[in-house]
Amino acid sequence: MRILVVDDEKKISDVLAHRLVLRGFVAIPVYDGTSALFRLKRETFDGVILDLRMPDIDGIDVLKRIKEGFPDIRVVILSGHANDLDFKTCLEIGAIACFHKPVNILEIIKALEGEQAQKNDGI
């Protein structure tokens, strides 16, 4: 399973990708929305872990573009700043689950693997 980890905080995206790799996933960390979209166009991914607040493109915009271009990719939102309204918007656009940072990695994996659909711990 190929997963793209998008977070402007390098320490988070790198480590998270590493942990996913340890669990048998193919995980690639990127640090902004532009490079994320760039990678998505060139390679095939099954899932995306997406931060909402990023310096270049807003996470929600990134999500919209992913859903427009690649409706089959499972997107999990992971944010430290978002409120319920943002999460609701994301779910409406097509995110599979939204999590507040910090979150247990097992929860993310469950959501990505589709074992527990529509997981939302915010509302």
Next chain:
Amino acid sequence: MMEFKDIVTRFKPKFWHTETSPFNSQILFNYRRFWLLSIFLRFTISVAPMLIFLIMNLSLARTALQNENYLRTVRLTSNARRTIAYFLEERLDALKFIIQETEFQRLKDPVGLFSILQNLKMGFGGFVDVGLINDSGLQINYAGPFDLAGRNYRDQKWFRECYETGTYISDVFLGYRRLPHLIAAVKGSIQDGSYYLLRATLDITKFTQIVSSLELSEKSDAFLCNREGLLQTPSKYYGGIFERIDLPIPEYSPHSEVAEAIDRAGNPVSIGYAYIEKSPYILMLVKRNQEIMKGWYSLRKEMIWLFWGCTVVTLIVVLSISTFMVNKIYHADQTRLSAMDRLEGTSRLASIGRLAAGVAHEINNPLAVINENAGLIKDLFILKKEYKEDPQLLELIDTILESVERSGEITRELLGFARHFEPKIQPLQLHKVIKEVVSFYKKEALYRNIRINIDVPEDIPVIHSDHGSLQQIFLSLVNNAFQAMKGGCQLDVIAAKQDEKYVTVSIRDNGCGIPEDEQKKIFEPFYSTKSTKGGTGLGLSITYGLVQKLNGDISVHSKIGEGTTFTVRLPINLEGVTPK
């Protein structure tokens, strides 16, 4: 004594002990001074005119009464004088008539004189005897009950006076008969040029009758005295006949007059007097001033009572109005100060909210870094056999992860707190909202040994409402319940579906309860039983406002000692109705 204290407490204004108020530093003016000033001014303005009217009225009444009495006395005196003067005049005229009409020879004849006396007695009355005296003072004829013929009057004062003036009326004297009487005499002339006097003795009974027939009050007196002050008729209070009166003799006046004097007993008196012409008599009417002013005194007494009555009523009214007014001002000031206080509190709360949200946001990322790194370490440990066997290391990592999770929860709650400032309608599960609120009090309940029982039946529909407002409403009510309860009490939160449109949530405690008269007021702004502890009295009024905004209503049911139940009724669907 207790009752008096109660009354004082009732009238004592609320602001009396303002010094102890927590808002003391912000008090704009001295209520007590304002109150006293207000009472003083109102009272003075009300009572002063009353007092002026009272004094004016009494003085007018006094003057009127005095004038009236003066006139009456003068009139009475004048009438009596006229009667007495007329009486004497008539007797003298009768004697004059006899002299003119009767032959001297007939006067000299005892039989003739006797018949004249009879005629006089019959025609006029008051005559006792008649005598004829020649110019040398010898009584040459006499008709009457005594044998006085041949008596010589030449050296007597009256004889000489009558001889000179032509008529004479004597003082009253006892004379030979030991009865008070007076003499009237006229001078006549014979053809040969010699003179004679016709003298008659008059009974004073008529006099006394005239004087005593004056209608006088009990303490008044009327009598005749001569110009030396010897009483000519008996008096009631100023001595018997022939005694000297103990009143000053008023000065001569041709008219009836009124003079003021003080009698021997020290009573001020008014004397109506008149000098009776051609006689030595003075008619005196003595009235005690106290008697005259009796009407005025009773009027004064009545008016003073009335004045005191009005004053007391005015005082009560003024006191009530002033107290009411200053209480209102005081209350308004307190309300204003509380409002200022509340505004301060609200803005402080909002800043805290913003700060909390900011901190939570900023901490979340580092927390996530710790979380991921610790997670990676754990992953690596599990992968490498040499560490996997070391339970201590794994335990350490787990402790880090647990702490991160707990911190995450805290930041999430802080964000939730800040979120309450953004109202929005969304589908809500009541039991979730209630559990959330109650969870804030779990620790306190544990410490204070309070059981919390939540009863939300399965069939409660999802309601559309504002999450934050609902949280605030339930928080406020649960908070109130906790303040009313002691250890070992129970708090019930019960939800029920009322009908197709409404659900109810009851928050019931078995704490101290609310007195019935306070139940009506508890939703009023600034009504607080915790004012001394710094409560703003706003909690329940805000709750009430929030429930109204959610198109619901709130009611309270309470019994002292048994506990209080607040019931909130909420519409199931608020969709389309935005909170104000």
